[in-house]
Amino acid sequence: MGINLKVDLGAGLKLDNPVLTASGTFGFGHQYAEFIDLNRLGGFIVKGTTLEPRQGNPAPRLVETPSGMINAVGLQNPGVEDFAKYIYPTLTGFTSKVIVNISGAQVSDYVKVAEILAPLEKVSAIEVNISCPNVKGGGMSFGTSPEMAAEVTAAVRKVWPRHMMVKLTPNVTSVVQIAKAVEAAGADSVSLVNTFLAMVVDVERRKACLSTVTGGLSGPAIRPIAVRMVWQVAQAVKIPVVGLGGIMDASDALQFIMAGATAVQIGTANFIDPAASVKVVDGIEDYCRRHNVADISELRGII
């Protein structure tokens, strides 16, 4: 029996299977090419890219937590010009979809990054990370206010011709409200969740473990909350939802799909097993075979 794992996220973004890798956990892809065939993925989302190169935060940037980790990388990246010149050419040979995650400190940064990426045909979609602090908005994250989230989305929409995914932060009172706001502003899909704001104190040294005191929690520790948020958002919006947060295996991924996600992203799991993402693809296929599911869409949103 041929099982159809293909999914359509709309606006031209069609994936061979519902598995993507999450931004910031997969480098620019090549780090994983030694371990897996990247073409077996639905696509991969590369590291958050900003207008200017960024050195990120000072060390320490990492602390391990129960079933997870907190990072404070601070969007270290070579900048969009460097990406376009040196990294993009290494990505054009893949048959799986390449998605670029973009960030900025003000609306005009996002717009400029999207404009520079627009001519790069192999970039099938951008994922707009609205979890960054808005310098003009007083440092509050774009993603925490429906107005600011809609403003960034609408501005990028004007210059970005292909699929636009907007990535939501879970650090809000109502993620549904933000999701609806970006849908109305022109997003083609929403992905959630980004990391949860968290911190750990080293009591022996009487200091915070991270240089920035707080950072972003990821991994299985956040999964049940992420599944709940995806379930709520999927019922509230018409555009496709991409689910992520602590997915370690196919069964975790299927939780998100059954909760309403059209596709999923594998993040922190890549660090523990660099082949985690393709194992999720295989595991979903195996599940469908065992349960006589002919098309992955039969499982979507059944909860």
Added chain:
Amino acid sequence: MKQVKDFILTGNRTLPSGCHLMTFVPADGAKLPAIEPGQFVQVKVDNSPKAFLRRPISVCDVRYETELVLFVKPQGEGTRCLVELPENSVVNIMLPLGRGFSCDECNGHKVLLVGGGVGAAPLVALCKNLAAGGADVTVAIGGRSRRDVAGVDVLYKPYASKVLVATDDGSCGHKGVVTSLPGFDEHYDRIYCCGPTPMMKAVARIARAKDIWCQVSLENHMACGIGACLCCVENTSDRGNVCVCTEGPVFNINRLQSWE
């Protein structure tokens, strides 16, 4: 080529210091890939519910192309569970990672290897390579007391021309920190160092003062181990924040910005 595979724990010997010498062979019977001294592996500690991320451990030695030797100090939960594993346990290991020590063109050179604690681990394979390349190797090992260094010097004896030992309490060898060993006064063409950060910084200061080429091995906390997460960075004078897991863990001291 990097790989992730299951290994079988074939030997697990406790040294007086409480550190363990652990040997592994690939479960599929294959040969190990080429591994340079100073490169490391990422070990998955499945028998600990608390250890979520892999644990980076330097390669101590490779024997007969199939046997991987790790020198592990139980530090926290993850390493404690690792050293408690019984022989024949299956352990998932990712290797070889990072860039090791540069040991080419060492023929006729007088080199000093300085190791403290588990830092001594990667220096064993380095010592072997340098000796094979024609270098005259002096090894200096530091520890708090006899227990820390017992069973360590013998690892180097077959390859080094001299093995010097220093202990804080004088229970073995010279009394004092490793940098106070009289051997430090001699001239060396190169110094390689691995151990606790304060010790490496002290050695770096001496090397800098005498204008001696010197490499150290860093132990920044890591998640992926392959340059994907950017969690392990060190600030360098030439290229800003770089990943210790791919650019290092071995660095020439003149690149380390905060060590000036």
